[in-house]
Amino acid sequence: MTATLTPTEAAPSGPTEGRRDGALRGRLTFDRWGLLALPLLVFLLVVFIAPLAFLIASSVTDPTLGLDNYRKIFTESVYLRVLVNTFTVALTVTAVTLALAYPYAYLMTIATPRWRALLTLIILVPFWTSILVRSFALVLLLRDTGVLNSIAMSAGAIDEPVPLLRTMTGVVFGMVQIALPFAVLPMYATMRTIDRRLLDAAQGMGDRPSGAFWRVFVPLSMPGVAAGLILTFIQALGYYITPALLGGPKNTMIGELIVQQVSTVLQFGFAAALAVILLGTTFVLLAITSKFMNLERMLMGRS
Amino acid sequence: MSQNTTDSRPDDQAGASINVEKVRKQYGATTVLDDVSLDIRAGEFITLLGASGSGKSTLLNIIAGFTKADGGRVHIGGRDLTKVPAHRRGLGMVFQHYALFPHMTVFDNVAYGLRRHGTAKSAISGLVAEALEMVELGHLAKRKPSELSGGQQQRVALARAIVFRPPVLLMDEPLGALDKLLREQLQLEIRRLHQDMGITFVFVTHDQEEALTMSDRIALLQSGNIVQIGSPSDLYERPNCRYAAEFIGVSNIFSGECRDGVFDDRINGAQYRLGSAASGQALMVRPERLAVRPGIALSEPEDNAVEAVVEDCVYLGSFRTVHARTSGGDLVVARTDVPRGEDGVHPGAKVTLTWKIEDGRVLA
Numbered sequence: 223m224t225a226t227l228t229p230t231e232a233a234p235s236g237p238t239e240g241r242r243d244g245a246l247r248g249r250l251t252f253d254r255w256g257l258l259a260l261p262l263l264v265f266l267l268v269v270f271i272a273p274l275a276f277l278i279a280s281s282v283t284d285p286t287l288g289l290d291n292y293r294k295i296f297t298e299s300v301y302l303r304v305l306v307n308t309f310t311v312a313l314t315v316t317a318v319t320l321a322l323a324y325p326y327a328y329l330m331t332i333a334t335p336r337w338r339a340l341l342t343l344i345i346l347v348p349f350w351t352s353i354l355v356r357s358f359a360l361v362l363l364l365r366d367t368g369v370l371n372s373i374a375m376s377a378g379a380i381d382e383p384v385p386l387l388r389t390m391t392g393v394v395f396g397m398v399q400i401a402l403p404f405a406v407l408p409m410y411a412t413m414r415t416i417d418r419r420l421l422d423a424a425q426g427m428g429d430r431p432s433g434a435f436w437r438v439f440v441p442l443s444m445p446g447v448a449a450g451l452i453l454t455f456i457q458a459l460g461y462y463i464t465p466a467l468l469g470g471p472k473n474t475m476i477g478e479l480i481v482q483q484v485s486t487v488l489q490f491g492f493a494a495a496l497a498v499i500l501l502g503t504t505f506v507l508l509a510i511t512s513k514f515m516n517l518e519r520m521l522m523g524r525s
Numbered sequence: 526m527s528q529n530t531t532d533s534r535p536d537d538q539a540g541a542s543i544n545v546e547k548v549r550k551q552y553g554a555t556t557v558l559d560d561v562s563l564d565i566r567a568g569e570f571i572t573l574l575g576a577s578g579s580g581k582s583t584l585l586n587i588i589a590g591f592t593k594a595d596g597g598r599v600h601i602g603g604r605d606l607t608k609v610p611a612h613r614r615g616l617g618m619v620f621q622h623y624a625l626f627p628h629m630t631v632f633d634n635v636a637y638g639l640r641r642h643g644t645a646k647s648a649i650s651g652l653v654a655e656a657l658e659m660v661e662l663g664h665l666a667k668r669k670p671s672e673l674s675g676g677q678q679q680r681v682a683l684a685r686a687i688v689f690r691p692p693v694l695l696m697d698e699p700l701g702a703l704d705k706l707l708r709e710q711l712q713l714e715i716r717r718l719h720q721d722m723g724i725t726f727v728f729v730t731h732d733q734e735e736a737l738t739m740s741d742r743i744a745l746l747q748s749g750n751i752v753q754i755g756s757p758s759d760l761y762e763r764p765n766c767r768y769a770a771e772f773i774g775v776s777n778i779f780s781g782e783c784r785d786g787v788f789d790d791r792i793n794g795a796q797y798r799l800g801s802a803a804s805g806q807a808l809m810v811r812p813e814r815l816a817v818r819p820g821i822a823l824s825e826p827e828d829n830a831v832e833a834v835v836e837d838c839v840y841l842g843s844f845r846t847v848h849a850r851t852s853g854g855d856l857v858v859a860r861t862d863v864p865r866g867e868d869g870v871h872p873g874a875k876v877t878l879t880w881k882i883e884d885g886r887v888l889a
Binding site: 417419420422423424425426427428429430431433434437438441442 | 589591617618625626628637642685689
């Protein structure tokens with residue numbers, strides 16, 4: 223075999239699409255219409271940046287100057303348990319959400335337009351419904367005399383109600399259904415950009431359809447999976463209403479603890495310190511993620 | 526021919542023949558392939574040529590196993606592969622948009638097929654390097670596809686498709702996304718690759734020039750049927766229908782009727798002699814077969830002639846095209862040598878267009 227093909231084009235050192243895109247954006251210069259963004263900037267400064275600064279400040283000044291509030295969180299077992307519980311619940315929710323969302327997003331990508339519209343609607347309708355309403359609805363579903371237990375008992379599967387409410391199972395149940403759209407939508411956004419011909423190409427080279435899926439489709443869907451995971455996990459850390467309604471005193475999450483500190487025991491400094499920890503964790507997670515992935519691309523659903 | 530190519534390379538691994546037998550495909554009410562039969566010889570370079578919607582890509586995808594035919598059979602290398610899925614057919618495939626795996630390096634893209642075929646690890650890097658050398662991209666093995674130009678990506682796609690020595694290489698408009706100059710270079714390179722490898726190439730394109738340049742044989746498809754199959758010169762010189770004549774190259778077509786060895790062009794009030802008895806409603810003459818003479822010249826006894834008025838002359842360096850309108854309103858294009866001086870052929874001039882009797886072809 224002596225055949226050769228002669229390359230005649232210049233070797234590319236050129237920028238990829240994404241980079242060219244970025245350069246273009248950099249060239250857009252400020253004009254007077256940009257001033258219209260000013261009200262929003264001022265608004266954010268007043269209602270977000272300033273309170274945040276006060277919050278951070280009070281976490282180290284109230285009631286006394288120093289890091290006492292933080293020390294208390296990490297040394298007293300009650301609070302430490304809340305932190306551990308918060309992460310456990312958030313991780314469980316994320317894992318369950320991933321397992322449910324990935325096949326669903328995949329189904330959306332292969333469905334006909336009509337079915338895809340229906341699947342999108344199904345995932346979005348809960349999204350447009352108040353979390354409070356949905357969580358109360360879950361109470362009706364999960365309580366001892368609720369729908370699930372009634373059906374299982376009348377079917378003879380169980381003799382007495384299985385406690386779902388006031389347990390971690392209940393909390394995870396409720397949080398997963400709230401988190402699903404946040405996982406499904408970025409996954410779908412990434413998956414639909416994957417060229418189906420790549421799977422044909424893999425099979426044309428002798429790979430089984432399942433092999434092509436694992437070696438080609440799954441790796442290429444990872445940016446969407448990462449986006450879905452990070453959105454789910456960060457949200458799950460800060461949930462308040464759902465764990466408050468569906469959980470019990472044994473599985474308090476950090477959000478509930480903050481509310482309790484502010485509204486019941488009036489320890490503003492301590493509540494602020496908890497909030498700062500929640501915020502800090504979020505930033506650290508985002509920083510780690512952005513180190514490995516292009517966050518903007520993930521959230522804009524480009525791949 | 527073994528399906529599981531290992532690192533040993535059998536010398537008998539020449540091309541396989543392909544027999545398509547009454548293949549049928551419908552999408553809803555649309556018939557994409559209407560009982561198409563096609564015999565492709567082992568080792569030949571055949572092009573499936575047609576406009577978009579002619580069914581050429583569908584036919585290729587049925588041969589590849591990516592699309593299921595509604596009826597008919599496909600034999601490759603004598604084996605009935607109609608029900609065999611794509612991944613067990615062992616064919617090479619090059620896609621229009623390359624379909625390189627963006628998350629893998631060039632090396633891993635090319636090695637993909639070898640790994641799936643169970644090639645020994647120790648042999649893989651040698652075979653990949655060899656395939657990349659064939660497309661002169663050995664130095665880019667570590668790059669990602671996004672770091673390559675379009676032409677380089679298509680070369681990687683070629684290397685990837687031939688590295689496991691398939692008996693058949695299928696190409697679906699592989700040059701469609703490239704600019705003209707690059708396309709012409711790759712055409713010749715693919716042709717050379719075909720000669721060196723000796724395997725069967727099935728090439729899909731809508732570009733008739735590309736088909737003429739590259740193929741041993743061309744199958745011209747129109748709305749789900751093969752209207753003509755033959756060598757490039759068969760299709761160009763002896764089209765068997767008006768569609769083939771108009772699709773391939775430039776053609777001048779006069780409408781009329783055949784009667785007693787004479788073609789009666791009533792629109793232009795002329796009669797043309799025919800070399801042999803024929804029947805049909807159209808007479809075709811290629812532009813390069815027409816001679817342009819200024820004024821109303823009597824034609825040689827062996828020539829046919831029609832009068833026209835020149836509308837435009839286009840100088841193209843090595844030749845000239847003359848666009849002239851006949852009295853009946855037909856626009857005729859002639860391709861002539863460039864005269865040394867003024868030859869009386871200029872816009873507005875009355876001319877006589879002549880051609881040898883055997884250069885006219887009657888079409889159904």
